[in-house]
Each structure stands twice: as structure tokens, then as C-alpha cells.
């Protein structure tokens with residue numbers, strides 16, 4: 001039996017406003033690390049993680065990228081640069097059978113994490129990109145996404161959520177949960193209610209998919225919190241707890257949006273500071 005394999009795949013590059021990404025941090029501090037383009041956007045990627053666990057007969061996907069269901073206005077705002085025809089093709093290129101995906105764990109339903117949920121047929125009708133998979137979402141987040149606030153309504157795609165709901169493949173989770181001997185989720189809610197972080201037990205130790213708790217490695221600095229977050233102080237508390245634990249246990253952290261490196265290990269450098277050693281493996285593309 002083949003050993004379990006954890007890989008990461010970049011679905012697309014895109015850009016978001018540098019100021020919004022860095023919250024209250026003054027531009028002179030973040031600008032040298034994230035030089036913005038002429039429209040003040042900093043470069044980000046939409047990265048998914050994949051975990052093949054042949055012994056358990058499961059193929060896990062953690063978030064699904066931006067997808068390809070975008071109009072010209074969105075392209076102009078976000079400057080999408082897709083890596084391939086779609087995530088299914090990217091998975092196949094990395095040696096994973098897209099039809100074999102058993103579980104999709106969605107950290108949350110913002111479009112840069114869940115845009116790839118849905119694909120369109122030749123008739124234009126929306127369907128799930130991974131129709132056979134169970135789709136795991138926190139119930140608290142589902143409720144929020146279905147009636148978002150004015151502040152974050154623009155981050156959700158109601159038609160995609162309706163497609164998921166109608167598919168019968170939605171599994172709502174109530175809080176932290178062990179999904180399998182090797183996969184569990186924990187919940188952090190400063191960015192948005194019910195955001196879940198997937199923790200994977202590999203043969204090389206644990207890995208934690210950070211989603212929007214630490215979108216790029218610069219956000220390892222505790223006060224660097226996105227303006228998108230609904231409860232920034234809660235994000236700081238959660239970051240402190242998650243990073244302390246990761247430093248103690250030697251957990252491999254996986255970044256969803258950092259363009260420079262997909263993985264890092266951190267160590268504590270004082271009470272509230274962490275130093276990262278970012279890296280990549282042959283399983284990252």
C-alpha cells in the first residue's frame with residue numbers, strides 16, 4: 001500500500017489591495033515585502049492542499065481555489081492569472097485522480113477559497129466540480145454565508161452556495177471535529193464565523209492548513225491582520241495560540257495565499273513573536 005501523500009497546488013494568482021490585506025499596518029512597513037502593482041494590489045496565490053490516504057481509501061482536498069466562473073469585471077478588479085484549465089486538470093497533472101476526491105474540506109466560503117466548488121457545463125448550468133465528494137463546512141459559517149452582512153456580502157457567491165446546498169453533498173459540522181484517523185478540523189472565528197483549519201497527520205508529522213488565519217507569512221506578526229477580518233482582536237488571540245502550539249510541536253504550516261513558499265515551520269522568538277522557515281517540497285506546485 002502506498003504511503004499517504006500531502007501536496008499543494010496553486011490554482012491561480014491574483015491581487016488584492018495591499019492596504020486591505022495589511023489592515024492597520026502602515027504602508028512603509030509592508031511595501032518592501034509586498035511591492036504593490038500600479039493598482040495598489042499585492043500579489044497573492046490561491047493554493048489548495050491535497051492529501052491522498054490510500055490505506056483509508058480517501059482523497060482529501062482542502063479548499064478549491066478561485067475556480068473559473070468569473071466575468072470580465074472580476075478579472076479587471078482582481079487580475080486573475082489561472083494556472084491551468086481548472087483545478088481538476090491541475091490535480092491530474094500532479095498525479096491525483098480528480099474523480100477520486102472523497103472529501104472537500106472548505107475552510108470558509110469566501111470566493112478565493114471556495115470559487116472552485118462549481119463548474120459550468122456546456123449549457124451554462126452550474127454543477128459541483130467534485131460531484132462525488134462530501135463537502136465539509138462549519139454550520140456556523142454556512143449560516144453566516146447564507147445571510148452575510150453588508151461588509152462581507154461581496155465575498156460570497158450565492159449561486160454557488162445554492163448549487164452546493166441542492167447537491168445533497170454538503171456536510172455541516174458543529175465545531176472542532178476529528179473527521180478521520182489522519183484529518184481533523186479546528187475552528188477560529190476572527191476572520192469570519194466558523195472558519196475551520198484542517199490538521200493532517202502525515203508520516204512526517206502534523207501539517208496545518210492556515211486558510212485566512214495567516215494568509216501570507218508576513219501575517220505571522222501578530223498585529224498584522226487583514227481589514228477584511230470581522231473580529232481582528234480574536235484573530236490575534238487565535239494566531240497566538242495556534243502559532244505557539246505549532247512552534248512547540250514542530251507542525252508544518254501550509255499557506256493558502258503566500259506566493260513565495262507553501263510551507264513553513266515556526267519557532268517562538270519571544271513572547272509574541274515567531275520566526276518562520278518557509279520551504280517547499282517536490283510535492284508543491
Ligand SMILES: [Zn+2]
Pocket residue numbers: 108110113191212
Ligand atoms: Zn477569507
